[in-house]
Structure formats: structure tokens, C-alpha cells
Amino acid sequence: xxxxxxxxxxxxSGTSMFGSTTTDNHNxxxxxxxxxxxxxxxxxxxxxPPTLPGNFLIAGSWANDVRCWEVQDSGQTIPKxxxxxxxxxLDVCWSDDGSKVFTASCDKTAKMWDLNSNQAIQIAQHDxxxxxxxxxxxxxxxxxxxxxxxxxxxxxDTRSSNPMMVxxxxxxxxxxxxxxxxxxxxxxxxxxxxxxxxxxxxxxxxIESPLKHQHRCVAIFKDKxxxxxxxxxxxxxxRVAIHYINPPNPAKDNFTFKCHRSNGTNTSAPQDIYAxxxxxxxxxxxxxxxxxxxGRFSFWDKDARTKLKTSEQLDQPISACCFxxxxxxxxxxxxxxxxxxxxxYNPQKKNYIFxxxxxxxxxxxxxx
Amino acid sequence: xxxxxxxxxxxxxxxxxxxxEHPGAWGAGGGRHQQHSGGNRRGWNATSQRYSNVIQPSxxxxxxxxxxxxxxxxxxxxxxxxxxxxxxxxxxGLSQNPFGTSPTSDAQKDxxxxxxxIVKDMxxxxxxxxxxxxxxxxxxxxxxxxxxxxxxxxELRLEYHNFLTSNNLQSYLNSVQQLKNQWRNRxxxxxxxxxxxxxxxxxxxxxxxxxxxxxxxxxxxxxxTFGPPGFPVNNSTSDNAQNSSFTSSGFxxxxxxxxxxxxxxxxxxxxxxxxxxxxxxTPAPGFGKPEITSAAxxxxxxxxxxxxxxxxxxxxxxxxxxGPVGAPGAPAFGNNSPVAGFGxxxxxxxxxxxxxxxxxxxxxxxxxxxxxxxxGSTTTGNELFTPKHQLTAExxxxxxxxxxxxxxxxxxxxPVELLHI
Numbered sequence: 001x002x003x004x005x006x007x008x009x010x011x012x013s014g015t016s017m018f019g020s021t022t023t024d025n026h027n028x029x030x031x032x033x034x035x036x037x038x039x040x041x042x043x044x045x046x047x048x049p050p051t052l053p054g055n056f057l058i059a060g061s062w063a064n065d066v067r068c069w070e071v072q073d074s075g076q077t078i079p080k081x082x083x084x085x086x087x088x089x090l091d092v093c094w095s096d097d098g099s100k101v102f103t104a105s106c107d108k109t110a111k112m113w114d115l116n117s118n119q120a121i122q123i124a125q126h127d128x129x130x131x132x133x134x135x136x137x138x139x140x141x142x143x144x145x146x147x148x149x150x151x152x153x154x155x156x157d158t159r160s161s162n163p164m165m166v167x168x169x170x171x172x173x174x175x176x177x178x179x180x181x182x183x184x185x186x187x188x189x190x191x192x193x194x195x196x197x198x199x200x201x202x203x204x205x206x207i208e209s210p211l212k213h214q215h216r217c218v219a220i221f222k223d224k225x226x227x228x229x230x231x232x233x234x235x236x237x238x239r240v241a242i243h244y245i246n247p248p249n250p251a252k253d254n255f256t257f258k259c260h261r262s263n264g265t266n267t268s269a270p271q272d273i274y275a276x277x278x279x280x281x282x283x284x285x286x287x288x289x290x291x292x293x294x295g296r297f298s299f300w301d302k303d304a305r306t307k308l309k310t311s312e313q314l315d316q317p318i319s320a321c322c323f324x325x326x327x328x329x330x331x332x333x334x335x336x337x338x339x340x341x342x343x344x345y346n347p348q349k350k351n352y353i354f355x356x357x358x359x360x361x362x363x364x365x366x367x368x
Numbered sequence: 369x370x371x372x373x374x375x376x377x378x379x380x381x382x383x384x385x386x387x388x389e390h391p392g393a394w395g396a397g398g399g400r401h402q403q404h405s406g407g408n409r410r411g412w413n414a415t416s417q418r419y420s421n422v423i424q425p426s427x428x429x430x431x432x433x434x435x436x437x438x439x440x441x442x443x444x445x446x447x448x449x450x451x452x453x454x455x456x457x458x459x460x461g462l463s464q465n466p467f468g469t470s471p472t473s474d475a476q477k478d479x480x481x482x483x484x485x486i487v488k489d490m491x492x493x494x495x496x497x498x499x500x501x502x503x504x505x506x507x508x509x510x511x512x513x514x515x516x517x518x519x520x521x522x523e524l525r526l527e528y529h530n531f532l533t534s535n536n537l538q539s540y541l542n543s544v545q546q547l548k549n550q551w552r553n554r555x556x557x558x559x560x561x562x563x564x565x566x567x568x569x570x571x572x573x574x575x576x577x578x579x580x581x582x583x584x585x586x587x588x589x590x591x592x593t594f595g596p597p598g599f600p601v602n603n604s605t606s607d608n609a610q611n612s613s614f615t616s617s618g619f620x621x622x623x624x625x626x627x628x629x630x631x632x633x634x635x636x637x638x639x640x641x642x643x644x645x646x647x648x649x650t651p652a653p654g655f656g657k658p659e660i661t662s663a664a665x666x667x668x669x670x671x672x673x674x675x676x677x678x679x680x681x682x683x684x685x686x687x688x689x690x691g692p693v694g695a696p697g698a699p700a701f702g703n704n705s706p707v708a709g710f711g712x713x714x715x716x717x718x719x720x721x722x723x724x725x726x727x728x729x730x731x732x733x734x735x736x737x738x739x740x741x742x743x744g745s746t747t748t749g750n751e752l753f754t755p756k757h758q759l760t761a762e763x764x765x766x767x768x769x770x771x772x773x774x775x776x777x778x779x780x781x782x783p784v785e786l787l788h789i
Contacts, residue, residue, distance in 0.1 A: 043522070062525070088529070090522065106526050129526065149523065174520055188518040189503045208509040212489070214502035214518050236499040256508075261496075270495035275521070338521035339499060341544065342528050 026334065028312035031354035034071075034331075036079045039063045042333035042351055044091045047324040052098030055324050056080070057331060059353060060089030066103045066113065071329065071355065083113050083120045090129060096137040102144055104133035110146050112158050123158045126150050132176040134183070138197055145201070147173030147185055155201055165201060169193070179220045179228040182245070186215035186233060194231075194245060209233075210241035210256055219279040221286060221302070232288055232302070234276030236339075240290060242302050255305070260292030275339055278320050282362045284327040289362070291318035291332050293339040304365040316349065323358060330358035479570055482506050483561060486513070486569065490559045500551045513572055515554040519547070753784040 027033060038061035048056040055071040066089050068080045087107030094101055101113040102123070110124035110133050124130065128150035136143050136155070143164055144156045149172040154163040171187040178184075182204075183195040190209035195201050209215065213235045223229040230244035238260045247253035262272040274294035281288045287308060291297045295314035300307050314334050321332040335351035336344065372388030374380040380390065486506045493500070501519035503512040524544070531540035557565050756764065763778035767786050 062529075088526065129522075131522070171518070172520075172523075188520070190505065190512055190518075209505070210508050212505050212508060214499065214520065216520070236502050238498065270492065273492070273496035273498040275499055338525040338528075340497075341524070342540075345528075 025313070025315040026350070026352060027354060028314060029354070029356065031332075031356040032075045032077070034059075034069055034077045034353040034355060036067070036069075037351055037353050038065060038067060038335075040088075040347070040351065041335035041337065042320055042353060043089060045320045045322040045331050045333055045353065046092045046094055046101075047322055047329070047331065048098050049094050049096055050325040051096065055329060056098075057322075057324075057353070057355075058092045058094070058101050059320075059333065060092045060103055060105075061335075061351070062088040064088055064105070066092060066101070068101070068115065071324075075355065077355070081115065081118055083111070083118075085109070085111065087129065090131050091133045093133050093135050095135050096142075102133050102135060104130035104146055106130075108148070108150075110144065110156070112144075124154060124156045124163070125161070126152065126154065128172075131173050132185075134176065134178040136178060136180060136183075136197055136201075138180060138199075140199065145176070145178060145183065147176045149173065151187075153185060153195075153201075167195075167201065167203065170206075174215050175218045177218050177220045177231065179222065182220060182228040184218050184220055184231045186218045188214070190215060192233070205245075207243065210243055210254060211235040211237070211239055213237040213239075216275050217278050219281055219288070221281045221288070232279045232281070234279050234290060236275035238273040238276065238292065240276055240279065257300070257305070259290055259298055259300075259307075260294050260296065262294065274317075275337070277318060277337055278322075278332075280321050280323050280330075282323055282327045282358065283325060285362050285364050287362045287364050289321055289323070289330060289332075289358075291321040293317040293337055295334070297321060297330075297332050299362050301364045306365050308365060309361055316351075327362065328357065328359045330356045330362075332356070483566060483569065486558055487561060490555045494555055494559075501547060511572070513558070513569060515557070516551070517547075753781050753787075756783040756785060759783060 034057070038059060040061050040063035042059050042061045044060045046058045048054075048058075057069045057071055057077070058066060059069075060066045064085050064087060065082050066085070067082045069077045070080050071077050083103065085103065085105035085107050087105045089103050089105045091104040092101060099115060101115060102110060103113060103120070104110045104124075106129040108126045108129055109122045110126075110130050111120045112123045113120040123144060124133075124146045126146065126148035128148050130146050130148045132145075132147040134145045136145055141164075142157075144158060145153065146156065147153050147169070151169045151172055153167040153169055153173065153176075155165040155167075157164050169185065169187050170191045170193075171189045174186050174188055176183065176185040178197070181197045183197055183201070185193050185195065187193070190211065190213075192207040192209050192215070194204045194207060196204040211233060214237075215233060216236050217234040218231055220228045220231045230242065230247075233241045233243060235241075239256055239258050241254070241256040243254050244250070260274040260276055262274075272294070274292045276290050276292050278291045279288060286303070287299060287301045289297055289299050295317050296311045297318055298307060298310040316334045317337045317339055318332050319335050319337040321330065323330055331353060333351065333353045336346070336349065338345070369387070369389040372380050372386050372390055375386065375388070375390040380386050380388075384390075489504070489506065493504075499521065501517060501524070503518040504516045505512045527543075528537075528540055531537050558569070561569075759767070759778065759780060762776065763780065764783075766772055766776055766778050767782045
């Protein structure tokens with residue numbers, strides 16, 4: 001399965017200024033649309049690592065497929081290949097050398113997709129849908145870490161069908177992130193666990209949730225020395241918590257901020273509160289982007305504690321986001337995230353992935 | 369004496385020292401003052417000291433309360449709450465103390481704030497359109513309140529797809545509707561906060577929930593994870609006595625907090641340390657909670673029911689058939705693995721799930737009971753009840769007595785045998 005079916009006439013021009021459509025709000029930011037976007041909601045996005053020349057984007061969707069595009073500097077996106085699972089794909093990630101893509105699906109398996117040969121083999125098995133997948137490259141080992149709704153975190157050597165290690169989680173795994181040597185897993189019932197991966201993965205600390213509602217997404221950030229030092233946790237209640245692992249002054253250093261809420265009028269009208277669907281840190285600047293069910297994305301500077309930008313509202317929620325390896329491209333997916341239940345699900349609605357130039361907008365604000 | 373206008377508004381700065389009359393404020397007034405320095409009752413020179421004991425409404429503006437503020441989007445983060453310094457100052461003032469006579473003041477103020485916070489949060493939750501199937505806790509670092517299950521949108525969507533393929537959409541719709549109703553009921557309960565809800569809530573918060581969140585390591589099913597192996601069923605109860613449910617080190621210090629907790633809450637004989645009395649239904653029968661019958665049957669049957677649980681979606685099949693719940697709706701989780709999606713069985717989110725089930729739908733109590741929750745299907749003992757032989761004579765005496773004696777309330781849950789349903 002190499003190329004996708006229909007080539008939709010977009011994508012060949014640099015910026016999508018398709019004059020006629022002014023009333024429809026699917027791309028108010030006038031960002032580049034990726035061609036041949038998936039047919040159902042996009043659950044995850046991932047850009048290729050720096051070891052691969054150029055930029056390749058992988059997206060997993062609820063149509064059970066994983067698609068790969070090459071993104072050229074001109075903005076042109078070329079569909080390259082596709083693989084299928086037997087269930088919706090919930091997470092994707094790249095190996096460190098850029099030759100393999102790992103995909104996690106509701107069919108309780110995870111697969112390794114060799115891009116050169118375009119073959120995909122199963123490398124992991126769980127008892128419930130696999131929600132997160134990450135490739136760990138440690139000095140003394142490499143493995144795939146999968147988190148699942150079966151409340152386990154499993155580590156797989158891709159050559160064996162038995163996991164190298166199984167760690168129990170207190171609850172279903174909802175989201176995870178990994179930057180060696182640290183990994184964070186957020187589970188249902190507001191669970192939060194940090195793992196240290198040196199030598200072998202082990203639980204480092206369980207943290208009481210800084211948020212009051214369900215955890216939705218998590219992303220690790222690094223300090224000036226490029227070491228992972230903390231994480232940002234988003235919930236369904238339009239709030240993100242910034243949490244440092246070992247801060248000098250926890251009460252002051254850790255904080256939460258509200259986001260993805262409708263303005264409402266100053267105080268009287270109740271706000272609409274939306275879930276934060278994804279958080280991504282800019283690899284160079286250290287600023288972060290959040291995307292929400294309200295159909296907006298926002299850029300923030302956590303050190304200056306300010307918001308850098310909020311986008312216009314898209315007509316669909318933004319379900320996933322990702323930066324490329326050097327932070328020049330910000331990709332975000334516009335598709336229904338089920339935040340309002342099945343009533344608002346429209347299978348006919350087109351799903352989009354947009355690419356935006358992120359080099360300038362995410363520069364940190366200078367601290368006053 | 370003239371009636372103090374500020375007190376009536378809930379914001380008298382002088383509290384007990386106020387020269388005006390505070391009608392009915394015995395709890396509030398008496399409570400607040402544990403440390404008046406000798407003799408400095410009404411002198412103006414004591415002005416500075418007045419504030420030390422009293423909430424200062426003016427500081428409300430800075431640390432904006434959770435869930436309450438309606439801020440517009442400004443370039444800055446606006447309302448970031450730094451770390452732990454949240455919100456002791458809600459400026460809600462000093463409404464009358466619902467608990468009547470109660471010795472310590474600070475704990476009370478906290479409780480009040482907590483309760484008020486909960487009410488506010490519920491209102492916001494309802495009006496904001498945010499995702500309803502989420503765990504909730506009134507303040508960061510506190511355990512979640514029971515009665516709310518965590519279901520992620522992806523899980524719900526997967527269910528939808530599965531039911532769609534098995535042509536059983538109607539049951540999906542029914543289940544979702546049922547979940548919504550339970551949520552609504554629980555939210556309303558928390559909004560209106562009558563006495564029993566309050567009591568249950570406070571015990572939830574203080575003891576740490578062992579129902580909805582036993583996952584957090586009360587050793588229920590996953591003893592393996594939690595280093596200290598001594599987490600057999602019984603210890604879980606004492607662990608509940610603190611708020612920090614996560615860290616294993618916390619467990620070591622378990623009992624310390626509890627006695628005082630019980631000292632505060634007058635002996636309503638209702639809520640022993642654990643079995644946090646979730647009002648919807650609880651395996652804390654015999655303690656005056658209305659939903660007892662269904663709760664009891666639910667908890668007793670659990671050991672036998674583990675087989676059922678494996679059909680993943682136990683919550684969902686309930687509306688469909690009163691009888692063999694395992695079959696319908698199960699196809700989605702064909703696997704029979706005990707841990708299929710939806711926080712199913714072994715999962716402890718279910719307690720609130722099925723509890724709310726049994727609480728509100730009596731007809732379904734039989735089905736909901738089959739969810740092997742509260743006890744975790746694997747442990748043989750019931751962490752909700754202590755076997756008699758593990759109770760000291762004194763504790764046994766307490767359980768057998770008509771009422772608990774303040775200060776002697778056992779920390780462990782009662783033995784099954786002593787419960788009269």
C-alpha cells in the first residue's frame with residue numbers, strides 16, 4: 001500500500017489561499033493543508049527525527065490507518081506510504097534513526113513499520129488498546145515502551161514476542177511522554193507517575209495530581225542544559241499544569257494556567273471549558289504549544305508565564321499537534337475528538353492536518 | 369447588641385472579638401479562636417492580631433480560586449496558581465457552620481472552603497460544557513471525590529465503534545445516557561450538599577478514597593507495585609486515613625493523622641475511617657445510608673462475581689438485561705481479559721460506576737453487584753471489611769456498641785459479620 005487513493009487538488013501551492021471558501025472556517029489561519037489527509041479523526045502526529053534528512057510526517061487515525069508524508073521545504077506534502085491496523089491507531093512514534101515507525105492501536109497491538117521495505121510487523125501485545133508508544137534509546141539498551149488501558153506499561157525488544165519488562169500502573173494509561181532518561185505516564189483517576197530509565201526502567205516517583213480533573217495529555221520539557229526537568233500536564237478542564245521534578249521552590253515554580261476556554265463576558269456568563277488535547281514543546285525555544293477541543297491552538301512561554309499567541313477558531317476541535325525536529329514546522333490536526341459525544345460526530349466531515357511555520361512565533365518573550 | 373452587618377454578609381473581620389452580635393455563630397465564632405492572647409480582647413491595640421486568625425478577603429484577588437474565576441484571555445497567563453499556595457482565601461467568608469459545635473477552627477474553615485469550592489466547581493462543570501466523565505477532586509493534591517468515573521473520550525469512542533459494528537448502537541446510547549444521568553445526579557448532589565453528602569465528602573477527602581481510587585495503591589489488586597508488601601487488605605484501611613494517597617512513604621505514617629480527624633467529626637456513628645461513605649451507595653452498610661440494600665448486596669456478592677467482570681464493559685451491559693450480563697455487550701471485549709477497556713472490573717473506577725448504578729437503579733443492583741469491584745477480584749479478603757479476628761477487643765467492642773465513642777472509633781472497617789442490613 002504505497003500511495004493513497006484520491007489526490008485532492010490541494011497541497012501543491014505553498015499557502016492555501018483557495019479564494020472561494022471564505023465562509024467555511026476549516027482553515028482560518030491559512031496554514032498549509034496536508035494532501036490526502038486521513039478519512040477519520042487523527043489521533044496522533046509525529047515528525048521524523050533529525051537523523052533523517054528532510055521532514056517526514058506520520059499520522060495515525062481512527063480509520064485504522066497510519067500515513068506517511070514527505071514535507072518539503074516549499075511546503076509541499078507528498079503522500080508516501082500507508083499501513084493498516086485492525087483498529088484505530090492511537091499513537092505513533094519514530095525510532096531514533098528514522099528508519100522505523102512504531103504504531104499503537106486499539107487492536108491491542110503495536111507494530112513496527114520498516115519504511116524502507118514498507119513492511120510492518122507486530123512487536124507488542126496487550127490486553128486492551130495500546131494508548132501510548134515511545135522508542136527508548138538508552139546507552140545500554142533500546143526498546144519500545146507501550147502504555148495501555150490494561151493498566152500496564154510494557155517494554156519490548158522488537159525481536160521478541162515477550163516483553164522485556166512489565167510495570168503495573170495504578171489505572172489505565174491515558175498519556176505518556178519520554179525524553180531519556182525520564183518518562184512520565186498519566187493515568188485515569190488522576191494518576192501521575194514518573195519513571196527513570198537509566199540502566200533499566202523503574203518507577204521514580206508517584207506524584208499527586210496538580211489538576212482536579214481527568215488527565216488528557218502530557219509533555220516533558222528540558223532545562224537549559226537539555227536535560228528533562230519537568231513536564232506539562234493537560235486536563236479536560238482547560239487547564240495545564242507545569243510541574244518540575246525537583247524544583248528549588250515547588251510552591252513557586254510549579255503552577256497551572258487556564259487555557260482553551262471561551263472568553264465569556266467578563267464574569268457573568270459561564271465560560272465554556274474545553275479539553276486540552278495535546279501539548280508539544282518547541283525543541284529549540286522551549287516554549288510550548290497547546291491544542292484544544294475548542295479548535296484553537298495557543299503558544300505559551302512557561303518561563304515568562306505569558307501567552308504568545310492564540311489562533312483563530314477552527315470549525316473542528318484540534319486533536320493532535322507536533323513540532324518537527326528543528327522547530328520550524330508546527331503540525332496540527334483538525335478533526336473531531338469526541339469531546340461532545342457521538343451526537344456531534346459527522347463521518348462526512350473532512351479531517352485536516354495543517355502545517356505552520358513555527359520558527360518566529362514561538363520565540364520566547366523576554367522576561368521583564 | 370447590634371447585629372453585625374458584616375457577619376451577616378459573611379465577612380466580619382473581627383470574628384469572635386467583634387463588638388457586635390453574631391447571631392447563631394457559635395461554631396464559627398467559638399471555633400475560630402483558639403489563640404487569643406491573654407487579655408487582648410477588645411483593645412484597639414490588638415488590631416493586628418485580629419487578622420491573624422481570620423481569613424482576609426482582600427487577598428482573594430491574587431490567587432484566583434479554582435474553577436471559579438471568569439477571566440478573559442489576556443496576554444499573560446492571567447490566573448496561574450502557583451504550586452501549593454492555592455486558595456486558602458476564597459473570600460467566601462464565614463457562613464454559618466453547618467456542623468454545629470466543633471472544636472478546632474482551622475480544620476473547619478478548610479472544610480467549609482472545600483465544600484464551597486466543590487459547589488462552585490460543580491456549577492462550573494455543568495455550565496461549561498466540559499467533558500463530564502472525569503474524576504474530580506476539590507483541591508489539588510487531594511484524592512478524588514467518589515461518584516465520578518474517569519472515561520476518556522477515546523474509550524467512549526471506541527465503545528461507540530464497537531457497538532456500531534455489532535449493530536448494537538442502542539445499547540451504547542442507553543449506557544451513555546445512563547452514565548450521563550448518574551453524573552448529573554452526582555453533580556446535583558454535590559451542589560446541594562445536604563448533611564449526609566457533606567459528611568460523606570469530608571470523609572472522602574480526609575481519608576483518601578479507597579473506592580474510586582484504590583488504584584492508587586491501597587494494595588488492593590496490585591500489591592506488586594507498591595514496594596511495601598505489607599499492604600494486605602487490612603492495612604489499606606489505615607492508609608486511607610491520610611490524604612496523600614500516592615507515595616508509598618505516605619503509608620508508613622498512616623495512623624498519625626486519623627485520630628484527630630475523628631476527633632473533629634462528631635460521632636455520627638456513620639463513617640468509620642474507610643469505606644468512605646459514598647452517598648450513592650457504599651459498602652458501608654449499617655451506617656444509616658439510604659442506599660444500603662443495594663450496596664450491601666453489591667458488596668457481598670463481589671467475591672463470587674469475578675467471573676463476570678471480565679466482560680470488560682460491565683457498566684454498559686447493565687441497562688440491557690437484568691439477567692446474564694456477561695453476554696450482551698461483551699462482544700466488544702471478546703477477550704475476556706480482566707482488564708479490558710473502560711476501567712472495567714478489577715479497575716477501581718468501577719466502584720463509583722456500579723455504585724451509582726446500584727444507588728439509582730434498584731432494578732440493576734443485581735447486575736451491578738456482579739462487578740467485582742470494591743474488593744478487587746483477586747484478593748481473597750475483603751478490604752472493605754475486616755475479619756473479626758483482626759480486630760482488637762476494643763475495636764470489636766466499638767463495632768458492637770450502639771454508637772461509636774468519640775476518640776475510640778476504629779480505623780479499620782467493620783467485620784462483615786457485624787453488619788445488619
